[in-house]
Amino acid sequence: MLILEQAAALVFQPYVLGVILASAAFGMLVGAIPGLTATMATALLVPMTFFMDPVPAIASIVTATAMAIFAGDIPAALLRMPGTPANAAYVEDAYRMTQSGRSDEALGAALVFSAIGGLFGSFVLMTLAPALAEVALKFSSEEYFWLVVLGLSCAVFVTPGSPTRGLISLLIGLFVATIGIENPAGEARFSFGNLELLAGVQFIPAMIGLFAVSEVLRTVTATIPRQKIPRSDGHGIFKTQWQNLKKYPVQTARGSITGTALGILPGAGADIAAWISYAISKRFSKQKDKFGKGHVEGLVEAGASNNSAVSGAWIPALVFGIPGDSITAIVIGVLYIKGINPGPTIFINDPQSIYAIFMVFILANLIMLPLGWLAIRGARPLLSIPPSTLMPMILIFCIVGAFAINNSMAGIVMMLIFGIIGFFMEENDIPIAPAILGMVLGPMLEQNFITSMIKGDGNFLHFFERPIAGGLGALTILIWLLPVLMLVLRRGRKTQAIA
Template sequence: MLSNLANGFSAALSFQALMFCFIGVSVGTFVGVLPGIGALAAISMLLPLTYYLDPMVGLIMLAGIFYGAQYGSSTAAILLNIPGTATAAITCLDGYPMAKNGRAGVALFMTSIASFAGGIFAICMLMFFTPALASLALSFNSAEYFSAMFLGLIAASTLSVGSPLKGMAMVVLGLALAIPGTDINSGLMRFTYGHYEMAEGFQLVAIAMGLFGISEILTMLVRREKPRVLARDITFRSMLPTRDDWSRFSWPAARGAVIGSIVGALPGSGPSMATFVSYAVERRAAKDPSRFGKGAVEGIVAPESANNASVQAAFIPTLSLGVPGDAVMAILLGALMIHGIIPGPEFIQQQPTLFWGLVASFWIGNIVLLILNVPLIGLWVRLLTVPYRVLYPTMLFLICIGVYSVRSNGFDVGVALAFGLLGMLMNLLRYPTAPVLLGFILGPLIEEHFKRALLVSRGDMMIFIDRPISATLLAIAGLLLLLSAWQTIHMRRKARRDAVEGETAATREFFDE
């Protein structure tokens, strides 16, 4: 492993890899600081650029945007009470009270250190467990692959924030969007309706930019959200933690890193779940839980450590099994597939330089992020004052240029705009957009492995149950479906009970008067 890691550093320390690693983490921090944009939109905009880069360099840049955004997202959460990304929502609970108490500098400094600690721990997990999991996955056939991807889709839909039914509906929509194009087995075009632009199906770049780039801009414009920065001077002296702050740092950061690494390695879980679980664990472990929500250091350290750990650990199932954990991992998987590289059990053996170069870039990127975030916190705070009337038109222009540059086809630009409007409606109606992209990218792979498994078994569906690993994965997916159904029924009953109790109380007050 050490020799492989040394070869990875020799590749990651090349001038081109270093330059695009720096670009990726810088852009990631920038979009993380600005509320409402997020890593998905930035990765979607820069995805066409990777067509002209070496696959390793392109993946290093896109991955840098992903984990770099987690560093920057806490800045807006602490100063504005608006999370830069959804994963930083839990940081608002204690980060914003610390800012109102004049401790914004300490909060920003502690989150940067916690993010670095969580990321480094998860990178070690990635180095040790990805090759082992890939070796186990060599015994997989099409039945196991289908079951693993099916479990990933079910987990992504049922464990996402919001209604599980809405999440599952969006997964089905994504699978439906993957159907138009050329059939894998017969080579015949289906659902193209005579449009030759649809021979290859919808383009990943157009859908990603529409759902996560244009839609976010339109949603912010419709809601007319204009964040206001707290007028506080953040100096280097104001960032220095006290001895009591350091005493409350170590164990929450360690627990957050472990929780984030475990949750992030599970397909479909994502960093949002890791942050909520780590925050709940810290409240349970605290001697005085009443401090939480009022500016507790543990309330920002543990979620930020878990946040970055889960992002790095999400590469474990993506690279070893080819099953993305969330929408960003799905885009990275699609970027590799565009270059003809299929992540899976043989990925590390066939592409050792790419894998270990990516791991080495994670070490480099996290160190660069620590340098960028701690001394330049004042600069990132000033970025929150960028006029959105300048930022939004520039982003829309870059999105349209990026979509057009893929195939030099105006049809793709129209598709991106259409999905932008669809994404805006989904945001306003509180339908999750990430499961759509997961279903779209995994759709062709699920179809391929499903048909291949049935060909091997001569049409016998029992092949998915006869094999132990496949049956176990399907059983877990079934349990998740039952759990989500029970939660939905329980929430509806509770809502009805609360409504009845409210009406009864109002009636009593009326007669009492």
């Protein structure tokens, strides 16, 4: 009890609360601009933390990260331009809801269920951190290989329309991920002598191009005037969320649990969590045909999942000093600078600081609700701007975002190329989202496959020798075979009916 009082004294003071509020506004701004990710928001804050005490320094990063993950839903819903790869999992549903005049409901669901997922992950972080981190440490390259394959499989099966087109999109993304020398062999692949491509395709410019620039091109080339999107009345941000919570309690709990579990695994993060949760939601939904057409159910589950994954990623970071994602990798560096050494002894040597961080997690997810409401209300006028004015503004933001990654013109060129590719993909009904996931998980897939094959001396059965890996492998193969088995069962029933 004394430790909690000491932790509260570290958090509830005007300076720390002011840092939390300012970081929340900063994270909301960065996350709402396509191309500026939560990781970038964290990196930009690091120089500021040098002048802060440990608790406000970590509080600024925790708050900005939580806000940025949610804020990526704002351009996703209003403009069909996800702020982060995690938002891409349900961008179609969110944007279709906006087109039907339900933007407040879509963004309200993203806001409320992101906060619920974040709070759930925070409570798990507070109560079960050491035990859960030990489970995460049992994951080796074999388990990560199957986990990535499972995530990629989900992208194909949740694709609206034909799974074949989803597979084509996924293969495009995996091919892009092979470009450059960022591979286990260190060999230049598909770079064609271009020095810029040796480092691989920059992911953020590619994502901006596929989603944002392709949307600009589609608007410019449309022979039929773009349909005016009706504005919501402003009453649905919170009003409809109580109904959604009563209607989808299982989805909310399932998304929060899935996100936290996947966030604990080093390298998994919110991206895989959102995709897998969206796939699970569709698989067990009674209204599968509505997914991708403006249905809130997948948004509820995946929205809860991506923010709970943010909290989950801190468990291995604090308990063992192993980063759960790119953000916690930065955080570990900040902790060392501040004299706080992550590891099992941190709960003994500096318990008040750790519990102060836990309290900041809860505060960050609570403050997300009023600030998110203000951000949504502030962004609504975007729907009233004529396309002839809005699209050039979007293109300018895209160029700035693509250039800011490495301060290089190469980012802008890649953005434009992928914008054209995205335009032709959508003109032929090939979805973009699976390509994004392929680009994100491709390097992780290859790295873990090669590592596992070396460990198993080339024996593919080695992927099934470890208990957890064997279970994940069996589950993945079962998902692959499920459509075939369902088809065989349907034909068997038809044959019996005819007989």
